[in-house]
Amino acid sequence: FQPKSMAGKHVLLTAGPTFEPIDPVRGITNLSSGKMGYAIAEAAWEAGAHVTLISGPTALPAPYGVQCLHVQTAQQMHDAVMEAIGLQHQDAFIAVAAVADWRVANASSQKLKKNSGSDMPELKFAQNPDILTSVAALPDAPYCVGFAAESENLLVYGAAKRIKKNIPLLAGNIGHHTFGQDDNELILFDANGHHHLPRADKHTLATQLIAELAERLSQH
Numbered sequence: 585f586q587p588k589s590m591a592g593k594h595v596l597l598t599a600g601p602t603f604e605p606i607d608p609v610r611g612i613t614n615l616s617s618g619k620m621g622y623a624i625a626e627a628a629w630e631a632g633a634h635v636t637l638i639s640g641p642t643a644l645p646a647p648y649g650v651q652c653l654h655v656q657t658a659q660q661m662h663d664a665v666m667e668a669i670g671l672q673h674q675d676a677f678i679a680v681a682a683v684a685d686w687r688v689a690n691a692s693s694q695k696l697k698k699n700s701g702s703d704m705p706e707l708k709f710a711q712n713p714d715i716l717t718s719v720a721a722l723p724d725a726p727y728c729v730g731f732a733a734e735s736e737n738l739l740v741y742g743a744a745k746r747i748k749k750n751i752p753l754l755a756g757n758i759g760h761h762t763f764g765q766d767d768n769e770l771i772l773f774d775a776n777g778h779h780h781l782p783r784a785d786k787h788t789l790a791t792q793l794i795a796e797l798a799e800r801l802s803q804h
């Protein structure tokens with residue numbers, strides 16, 4: 585009998601895009617499908633962990649066995665993450681969501697009217713909280729894993745992002761065409777350097793990432 589590698593561990597994840605309203609029927613979002621985050625949540629559950637997934641709007645069913653909470657905005661995602669950490673000590677936090685950097689500061693409570701001519705609405709933006717940085721800065725922070733989707737210079741930007749966010753592990757998506765795809769290719773950055781997880785379907789990569797995480801948690 586081999587105990588599962590994540591047995592008894594609590595893992596919290598974010599996945600999917602966020603949706604930032606402009607008015608009650610319009611908003612700003614991005615092309616994240618949630619597939620990578622959901623696959624990692626599933627792999628963590630398969631490895632024996634208690635898994636909480638805070639998801640932005642996606643078309644995916646909640647993974648079996650995973651406690652899934654749905655939010656729309658980055659602020660709601662931030663608040664749900666902090667609440668989950670307050671309710672239950674989390675061993676690891678994996679930030680996979682493509683969180684909007686900005687929200688619309690002057691969102692309208694009524695649907696904006698299409699006026700003729702030059703009377704265009706003007707959007708003002710405000711900065712959203714960086715959820716991963718906030719969690720990494722908590723006293724007694726969970727083991728934090730971040731993601732990066734860079735369109736160029738991944739080796740340089742990925743290593744720098746891991747240090748800037750002050751996290752032990754960061755997974756870089758190779759290329760920016762991964763959104764919505766069923767496969768992916770990752771580079772893992774840690775304090776010792778980086779290594780490559782070759783192209784595979786997202787579930788295979790998720791299982792490899794969780795195996796890495798389990799190894800690190802056992803030494804943590």
Ligand code: C5P
Nearest residue numbers: 679680681683713714715716730731732
């Ligand atoms: O800084 P950047 O957005 O490239 O960092 C990406 C990483 O940070 C991802 O792990 C993402 O989930 C997380 N993030 C976050 N909150 C934000 C922005 C990014 O948790 N507001």
